[in-house]
Amino acid sequence: MASSSTTAQPTYELPWVEKYRPVKLDDVVGNRPTIERLKVIQEDGNCPHLLISGLPGIGKTTSVHCLAHGLLGDAYKEGVLELNASDERGIDVVRNKIKNFAQKKVSLPPGKHKLIILDEADSMTTGAQQALRRTMEIYSNTTRFCLACNQSNKIIDPIQSRCAILRYSKLSDEEVMKRLLEICSIEKVEYTDNGLEALVFTAEGDMRQAINNLQSTWTGLGLVNADNVFKVCDQPHPIDIRKMLMACYKADVDEAMEVLDKVWSAGYAAVDIIGTLFKVVKVMDAIPEAVKLDFIKEIGWTHMRILEGVSTVIQLGACLARLCKLQMDPVAFEAVKF
Structure with a gap:
């Protein structure tokens, strides 16, 4: 016999990064x-190809979507094709999806063009970029391209x-x-003030990461x-890192190594520790600017070695020893080759 009772449907909440995504250029x-500049393009109505x-996380794709909404209005769904080039980056995508959309007839407001948004365009293969160059040329009367990328030098010169x-x-x-x-x-x-400061510290100018970390910390x-915040972001606590750097500034290598042992024993990777050292x-206002620059130089060299694969505690210990030696005898240090 069928049950007359109805089961309640679960409610799903949008991630805050989507919930609070701007829809107008003024909100970015x-x-x-x-x-x-984008607002001038929106008012003029004639959008050029954009690169x-x-x-990451500073509003590139969001800006393009806001521009598309401002240009096309209600025709946004029909007049915009969005592709993430990091997933669909081969030449077949250009020949099929992009070319078919460029050829498609769509009813748009007078003087407006269809928009193709290519996110992570620097992930596209060279062959796909070469095919895209020709497509941009042929269909420029009806279709404009907006390419978002992290590194513009990976986009071929003809497209740029x-x-x-x-x-x-x-x-x-x-x-x-x-x-x-x-x-x-x-x-x-x-929230507490130091909680928001920790979110800003871990985000490093990445709005998407800041909002995601805020939601994760509050929900969890x-x-x-x-x-x-540091539990959720799983980064070494800056207070420990500050102690480590102050010990190096005082040329106290034993104290610096003790703090390093504590942080390493907590399970943090070498790349996390060296990254937090740099940040x-x-x-740090307690360290003079000249010393700070020397510290940054040494931390940078160690970061490079770790990224090349030598991610051991010995590498980090050597970095701290070099920082201490800088304070002991800067002149003699310059003559030493590591």
């Missing part, structure tokens, strides 16, 4: 000069010469903090404070 955070480059190039810089800490405060206010998030632990030393 940061890079105001570039956004102003937008910059670090056909595009207006917009470069995005990473967001400032103040811009990220302002957006996080807005979201905390709307979502009734309980119920309070956004510094300790909870912390940049903002």
